[in-house]
Amino acid sequence: MGMFNTFRSVVQFREFERSPVKRRLSGIADVDDFRAVAKRRLPAGVFDYIDGGAEDERSLVRNVTAFGDLEFRPRILNDVSRVDTSTTLLGKRVPMPLALSPTGFTRIANSQGELAVARAAQRKGIPYSLSTMGTRSIEDVAAVCSGTKWYQVYTWKDRGLVKEMVSRAEMSGYEALLLTVDTAVLGRRERDVRRGYTLPPKIGLDTIIDGAVHPGWTLDFLRNDPITFANVSSAEGGDGSSAVNLSQYINSQFDQALSWDDVDWLRSIWNGPVVLKGIQTVADAELAAQSGVEGIMLSNHGGRQLDDAPAIVELIAPVAQAVGGRIDIICDGGVRRGSDIVKAVSLGATACSIGRPYLYALGAAGEAGVDQLLDFFESGLTRTMQLCGVNAIDQLTSELVSWKR
Numbered sequence: 001m002g003m004f005n006t007f008r009s010v011v012q013f014r015e016f017e018r019s020p021v022k023r024r025l026s027g028i029a030d031v032d033d034f035r036a037v038a039k040r041r042l043p044a045g046v047f048d049y050i051d052g053g054a055e056d057e058r059s060l061v062r063n064v065t066a067f068g069d070l071e072f073r074p075r076i077l078n079d080v081s082r083v084d085t086s087t088t089l090l091g092k093r094v095p096m097p098l099a100l101s102p103t104g105f106t107r108i109a110n111s112q113g114e115l116a117v118a119r120a121a122q123r124k125g126i127p128y129s130l131s132t133m134g135t136r137s138i139e140d141v142a143a144v145c146s147g148t149k150w151y152q153v154y155t156w157k158d159r160g161l162v163k164e165m166v167s168r169a170e171m172s173g174y175e176a177l178l179l180t181v182d183t184a185v186l187g188r189r190e191r192d193v194r195r196g197y198t199l200p201p202k203i204g205l206d207t208i209i210d211g212a213v214h215p216g217w218t219l220d221f222l223r224n225d226p227i228t229f230a231n232v233s234s235a236e237g238g239d240g241s242s243a244v245n246l247s248q249y250i251n252s253q254f255d256q257a258l259s260w261d262d263v264d265w266l267r268s269i270w271n272g273p274v275v276l277k278g279i280q281t282v283a284d285a286e287l288a289a290q291s292g293v294e295g296i297m298l299s300n301h302g303g304r305q306l307d308d309a310p311a312i313v314e315l316i317a318p319v320a321q322a323v324g325g326r327i328d329i330i331c332d333g334g335v336r337r338g339s340d341i342v343k344a345v346s347l348g349a350t351a352c353s354i355g356r357p358y359l360y361a362l363g364a365a366g367e368a369g370v371d372q373l374l375d376f377f378e379s380g381l382t383r384t385m386q387l388c389g390v391n392a393i394d395q396l397t398s399e400l401v402s403w404k405r
């Protein structure tokens with residue numbers, strides 16, 4: 001009895017959390033946890049479309065694991081009582097060096113889709129990128145997000161369509177264009193091949209069974225307006241309102257003849273910054289800088305296009321040596337923690353950008369999940385800087401990190 005009393009005096013019982021979303025979120029500590037919950041809640045085909053990569057998925061894995069090949073050279077006894085994580089990205093002050101990458105078909109993770117992610121980005125003050133293959137329109141996203149927005153361009157063979165999208169983006173206040181240059185044809189994502197996966201998922205017996213074991217997702221999917229490619233409704237190949245095979249669709253619509261001349265063309269129809277998304281060599285980074293674009297995203301599309309493309313974090317230092325200071329360098333792929341941002345910026349990146357992490361968060365817990373994810377990145381960035389003895393982004397230099405091998 002005496003012991004019980006002692007025990008009771010030190011144990012404090014938590015109040016039961018009534019909100020199921022908050023309960024779910026309270027058990028999530030990192031991106032892997034968001035991924036595990038998303039895997040449980042989403043139909044397998046949807047989860048694999050988000051989570052998967054091209055062929056043997058080696059680039060997908062290396063993008064993430066290569067960050068673990070770096071270690072810090074932390075400094076001590078510097079005043080870190082106050083940390084300023086803000087920096088300048090594409091000429092604009094941002095609260096931290098992080099942006100959200102464009103992802104097509106965001107609404108398959110949660111019916112709010114792009115609107116939820118854009119609202120969460122605005123609350124944090126970080127840039128949100130809307131995909132050409134987005135499932136909310138340029139205008140609808142702008143209506144809920146007055147923060148920094150970028151528009152990602154895929155070049156349709158029909159240039160009239162591209163021009164129309166670009167002028168809609170301009171009218172709606174998007175500030176930069178990301179021209180994706182790694183998708184002449186769609187990479188072979190073999191998880192999707194095995195499932196005969198279409199977008200939106202076709203309803204067959206397997207989908208119904210899958211739906212029955214994922215009731216939350218299924219109700220959300222059925223209760224809301226049909227998912228379509230909201231920005232290309234006038235495209236010849238359709239807007240996705242009837243199920244399409246993504247690789248057939250993309251391979252017939254996208255222009256395989258895309259070249260540096262088209263970068264000039266894009267410039268001629270757009271006044272703001274242009275960023276080339278999908279640069280993977282120093283040579284192309286040099287050409288990009290010469291072409292006069294404002295930025296590049298070092299990216300292999302999250303390992304979804306060419307397998308055995310280089311791990312993104314390994315590209316940063318050589319590219320920064322060649323073009324750093326002339327154009328902004330965004331590290332896109334495999335960023336899973338605030339400490340990854342510290343590593344990338346120390347190596348010479350201007351900022352980082354994330355895709356899957358926010359899709360996992362959206363699938364796991366909707367908009368509140370994305371809020372928690374962005375808090376996780378922000379606090380991880382701040383804490384890592386403090387533990388490394390730096391208190392401002394411009395103190396992140398190559399002296400702070402080294403490769404383990």
Ligand SMILES: Cc1cc2nc3c(=O)[nH]c(=O)nc-3n(C[C@H](O)[C@H](O)[C@H](O)COP(=O)(O)O)c2cc1C
Nearest residue numbers: 050101102103104131180301302333334354355356
């Ligand atoms: C489900 C999914 C859809 C994507 N859709 C697009 C897209 O429409 N356009 C594009 O340029 N990149 C797209 N990407 C690539 C992302 O913009 C980004 O490059 C990639 O996710 C970064 O890697 P990470 O997932 O490791 O953060 C997509 C990625 C995923 C996971």
